[in-house]
Amino acid sequence: MTTKIGPAIVDRRTVVAGMLAAGLTVAGHATARAQADPLPSWNEGAAKAAILDFIRRTTAPGGPDFVPVSERIATFDNDGTLWTEQPFYFQLAFALDRVKALAPTHPEWKTEQPFSAVISGDMKALMASGEPGLIEIMEITHAGMTTDEFAQTVIDWTRTARHPRFNRPYTDLVFKPMLELLSHLRQNGFKTFVVSGGGIEFMRPWMEQVYGIPPEQVVGSSGITQYKLQPDGTPVLVKEAKVEFVDDGPGKPVGINRFIGRKPIFAFGNSDGDQQMLEWTASGTGPRFMGLVHHTDAEREYAYDRASPVGKLDKALDEATKKGWTVADMKRDWKEIFPS
Structure with missing residues (x-):
């Protein structure tokens, strides 16, 4: 597969149904739930407000922007959007x-x-x-x-394996604000997908535990596999050194169409490699949300955009500014970067 190159947790859900069924809820619980901040790792600001407003509008029964559950499709890039991508993928x-x-x-x-x-x-x-x-x-x-x-x-x-800078497992270096966003979307009837240039067989083994996204909701680049029978008759799929599909740039809308079959109404990326996915999302009718993570925090994570050979954010940033897409500035908008 083709991989972008450059230089050198688990999903949490609050279970309340059992309490309600057992009659343990008191009058204040509903108010407390309504007042609870679903995105506590996000600072108050335009990005957080836009996200919460979109989810509220599209899930309000009878509202002008209501979207049926079957159409609540949210797609996320992985590298640089859900976890760190520096110093290289x-x-x-x-x-x-x-x-x-x-x-x-x-x-x-x-x-x-x-x-x-x-x-x-x-x-x-x-x-x-x-x-x-x-x-x-x-x-x-x-x-x-x-x-x-x-x-x-x-x-x-x-x-x-440990990251060379943070000395933590790579799967620890996921973004806490995005984990909260994934959870909040699912709690509101959205189906969340990863649509990444990374290899699908590299991502599927760990994503359900880390992001709460099952293997069938992971779209990525893929190589050819061959069905074979082992000497004992056991069937296996063997990976070959041949690229079948590259799920990056213009390949992302193709992958969404091929493997999801519905156009997203909510999409988040972080680089020019996600530009076409966001454009594809914006081209639909009805309410649409397009978001970018902008890496601006060199102290807590990394700061890079237009000149970076990894996760270059140039044309997509200009388009976001021109078209009013939401840009989450990591330094300004996120209270925390990684889970403790």
């Missing part, structure tokens, strides 16, 4: 770790680029290999195993 970090893990069985890699650069930690030489070298790494480290074996490898990696 986390799936690349996984692939580089896989090269090191497989190196003992490939002695030829000690002298072959781009693998020797990975083994020696020479990031300058690795980046000099360009996109062809990085694609080769992705293909070698993602192919030749069954889908079940690959999923387990991904899970094992998320349990042991």
Whole structure:
């Protein structure tokens, strides 16, 4: 699959139905629920107000902007929108770790680029290999195993790998404000999807636990798999080193149409790679919400936009300004970045 390259928790729901059924609710509970802030990690401001207003309007029965539950589709980019994407995309970090893990069985890699650069930690030489070298790494480290074996490898990696700056598991580096938003949308009848340029088989193993999004609601780039029978007759799907579909840029509307079948009414991204998804969402009739996460907090996370080779936000930012899309400024709009 093609991966964007650059330089170097769980969903919480408040269960109240049982209390209501048992007659334990007192008069003040309904008021307390109504007054509770569904987005406590968001600062008060235009971005938070726009989100809450949109959800309120589209779920108010009898209101002019009411949207039936079946049409409440919300799509989210992953890298840079739901979790950190610096200093480079986390799936690349996984692939580089896989090269090191497989190196003992490939002695030829000690002298072959781009693998020797990975083994020696020479990031300058690795980046000099360009996109062809990085694609080769992705293909070698993602192919030749069954889908079940690959999923387990991904899970094992998320349990042991640590981010180079924060020294935390990569799945800890999800954005708390966005977790709250996902939860609030679902509590209001929205079906939430991830639509990402990342590999679908890399994302599916952990997303349900981390985001509350099941595998069937994850849309991503994919490689070809082949159905085979093992010697004992057990059927398996084996991953091949061939790209089938790239779910990035203009590929995102294609992926939404192919795998979801409904145009979103709510979409959130963070880069130019999400621009077409937001445009596709905006092209529908009725109420629409288009949002961007703007990374502006170098102290708590990272600050980057137009010049960044990772998560470049340039044309999409201009379009958001021109068309009045919501831009969530990380430094201004978020009280907290990561879950404690």
